[in-house]
Amino acid sequence: MAEEKKKKSNIDIPPKSPWRRIMPMVIVFALVAVVLPEWVSHYWVNSISSVVCLTMTAATVALLYGQLGMVSLAQFALAGVGGWVCLRFLHGFDIPFEIGVLLGGLIAGVFGLLLGLPALRMRGLYLALLTLLVAAAFQVIVNVISFPDGGPGFTGKVETGARVLIGRPWLAQSDAAYFRYLMVWLILVMGFLEWQRASKSGRAWALIRKSEAAATAAGVSVVGYKARAFFMGGVAAGLAGGLLAGLNGQLEYSGFHVSQSILLFALVVVGGAYNWLGAVAAGLLIRALPALLNGHGVDGNLANVFFGFATLVSLIQGRKGIVGQLADFFKFVRMSRIVEGTIIWFAIAGLFGLVYMYLDKTSFGGAFFTALVALLFRVAIPGVAWLLLGFFGKPIQDRAEDVEAYLSLRLAQLMAKIGLIPDHRLIKRGLNWWFNGFFIAWVVWGVFEVEFAYGLALVWGAMSLKIISEKLLYPAVLPLRNAIDKKFPKPLAAYR
Template sequence: MREDGVPGRARVGWTSMGVGFDRGMLVRAAVICGLLLFVLLALPRLLSAYYISVSTGVAVFAVVALGLNLLFGRVGLVSLGQMALLAFGAWVAARLFFLTGLPFPVVLLLAGLITAAVGTLLGLPALRLGGLHLALITLMFAGLVAIVVPTTNFPNGGSGVLGHTESSSGGLAVRRPGIAESDPAYFRYTVIVAAVMFLIALLHVGSKAGRAWAAIRQSEPAALAAGVNITLYKLYAFTLASFMTGVAGGLYAGYVGQLYSYQFSGARTIDSVTLLAVVLMGGIFSVWGAVVAALLQQLLPALLNDWFTFFQKNPDFLLVLFGIGVLQVIVTAPEGIVSQFPRDMRRLGGLLLRLVRRPARSEAKSEAP
């Protein structure tokens, strides 16, 4: 029984420490750990080299989608510049690789921190103005990156901070950590880093910051009346999302090996809008919707290109599918696939069970004297 007298689920946990966990939470944690072990240990053995590469991209973009998920789903801030921040984080990581001998985890951390600083400066002017202004400013930033990168000698190697090379030789490639030089090993490494980012997000959601974000999303005047520093917590959310995107950029640099301007077509404004679309489809109110969003953005195009030659010739047709998906989410499933799909499966299971039981009951009644 809860304090308000409403029956609740039984709770088990470290009551002496004041910490409790309901059984549903423990079950979910066990399922997540089991899935993570399957992805780390079994999945690389089952996939071809091509789909291992695609799966690495899924892990990278799950972190990018997670940052946008926190911004939009938890605080109500619409950012259309996450793909541009990904490009910036990858460039920072690549320069650190070329200029220093720092370990890979340190490079990832520095790439995340530097990108967080840039993201904070980017979002600061618009935070007092409202979500639409933030969306416009981040969209302009994405457009700026999309213009500057292809028209300049993108600093991707060579000497100095702004070194550039057209070579793709292995000596100039972005180095991977010694324990993850092969593609399967780097996939596992990327998944582990992504899991750490998701853990950080979950800890924030359940903390004071998460409660403040929820209050801001529900009503800024009510949050202000409750003593929440709206500007501070908005800025904190944007900084955290930028940090995660910068870490993803470092993982992306090690994923592709050598950076060129064409690889950063993802900074185009259309791709920023696509990222927002898949995050909405995945589930904006759950951090696990970011995983579904990454599957939609990276795995779905790979599968369609592999199965149908039509999509190889018309890649932009995927935008039509995403547009239909966003419309379906807005109309029928505002919580996204991550919440709607299990609910629909339970309903389908219940329907099938009733259909199976109905003939059995009819037979029993007919046999009765």
Template structure:
């Protein structure tokens, strides 16, 4: 469930780009890896409190997100998705070379025989306490998204999604707001990566393949990018369903078959995802309730 909370924030970082700007990023899991790498390096190298490691990981991933925003100034749709997927592939190659810090010396902080664990927050040493800690951080992340969507940035994003030409005619700085959106998305993904580093207390390069970015994006669409609880549904499908199948004695990889059918269902009959269907169903129930 801690992993579900962490990947809820990752899904929310994807949804804010897709929902507000109509842009597709297939590099969010790699941005998580960036945030986790910096959190581990700061934790081992500078012995900083976990909260500062968390913030450093988020800011670094936000900076990488801003760099990824520049292709979005010229392209969108399939081409932008391919560019971000290539960036994720590049991260996978790079991280396999330098590895995640484990308490070793040098810039990378990695040594083959060293095993260093990232200390958790002082107030969240146990698994249960760290789960609560993650819930609070995720709630703050959703609040940050909501503040942006209600601000001038949110209004600018809405105009850009509708029509970039109309946005420019209205005086909206399209470049600024696209970069802003990618920075916010990267920051949230980096925070999620730092939380993952705190949960596991070490990270492995094999945990961030490009295919996982594609999967979490697809599940964000299935869950519903237009509702905040769509990110929760996506994370439940991504982390909880395979574990549940394993507990039943079924290979957890069978979940990918379910994900495929769910994606086809979402694209053909539920463009707003399962969260949208749930919301519509609740509205119909309220309308059919007898009046007092």
């Protein structure tokens, strides 16, 4: 009997097949591609299009860093190479857009391989320094020869007269269509990278990451697999460069400053290098945060301060990044709660979307999205705040908890004294509500142009509705919860 029980507690869930691991990403991207252009303003469609290209580049940084622990600060320069080649071919020859992009990717891949050659010998710090130097050298070169814009000769630079723009592909002329077109590329590229991670290459990389000697003894060609990662990284970055060129029909030198490469790496660290969402987070942050700050009349350069701080925190806290922390968190959440939470979240968000659309305060999507973010932050912010405290060291983290506990206790005692029901988590909750309300409302004010008061009402409304619905639904869904947990067991969640 005891043996039986022991075995049951050790139930292991077989890992999903590579295809099933990619599916969530594909579904999310497809949904975003279909829905997003309908919701946001014209300015944001173009911004988010460039976010897509950045995400693709960030994915290559994440591939090298997450899979092999190699820091490449030159991925953005490789995107520049891809963009340059793509522009040159499209100006020089009458070829379809896709061929140009592919050629750019291929040549950037070769450059990536060249960059990776020394990497087969050097590791860690020296590789990072080498790639930084390459990125800096690329910046100088591209500054001098500039990106092609329809002129003659090898550089294809117009000396005098108007710059020529390259055309977009015929089926993606409008901004929204081009965004969707980019999403298709993104799905293909990131799907391929994810598939590599989940199959033979991924396993070989994991062995190399653990120890090159052990990988060798297991028959893995260390050199071959490192080169493969660099080539794939180069191709994907090059494709991103070409696609970025297609977005505006040209490329600017200033976009390929070495600082961009550094920022990209820093944000991959912040977002998380082990998950596709990390690359998305990096792409979003690098473009959206400065734009958001500028939109509110705050200097976008302050974003750099935040990025730097976040990088420090991520590195001190371990190397999983925001997404990794979230994934760890979800390991401990039972399946039933995830299902139930998702349904309730979407119901509430849909409700608010309809109400706000009816009141004509914003689009359905705007309110829907805001409500979702509010609900997400309600769960995530306490954890993030705790992480940020950890930046100052464990003692400070502990001390802050002590202080909070002491104040909460006192407050609860006070409440009991004056005849209220004591609540020990009032301070934490209060801070959470206050921060979520004001922060999200402020952001939404900029993005969807919702008045601040309505934004606040939306956030707090969604949060309170979630709590109320949970209380009301609890007895009804209890058997359902148990049934789901039985069907999808999560060994780690049982510890909670």
